[in-house]
Amino acid sequence: MKAFIRSAGLAISGIRHSVATQRHMQFHCIAAFLVFIAGIILSLDALEWAMITMAVGMVITTEMINTAMERVVDLACPEWHPLAKIAKDCAAGAVLVSAIAAVITGLLVMGPPLWHLLTRG
């Protein structure tokens, strides 16, 4: 149990580092908060919440992995190198793909009820 609490603490410090240092991570967290508020207002059902939670989790997760990749590349290769560029660009690409998928998920799940809420007299 002690080992689990220690590991969880280290993991949380990694999340805190990413939130404190990455502008995109801060943006993702604000967007996730707004989506959460919208979900409450729109009274999403359990399946819709599950899809939104998966989408948000995927974006936060890829951003964390992107942060880790940046740190490792900077440590291993502080000078310019084509492989370092590919590694960082691929990690950034993973964030972009997950963010696009999350926006599509959000539009599919929340778009119709939001439209209904905005247009019903």
Ligand SMILES: Nc1ncnc2c1ncn2[C@@H]1O[C@H](COP(=O)(O)OP(=O)(O)OP(=O)(O)O)[C@@H](O)[C@H]1O
């Ligand atoms: N060592 C390197 N060798 C080659 N290209 C690099 C290197 N470091 C960064 N790059 C290029 O610069 C881009 C931005 O890298 P950087 O580490 O500044 O990412 P960032 O997302 O701007 O980071 P941060 O969010 O910490 O500002 C990378 O996607 C890559 O194309």
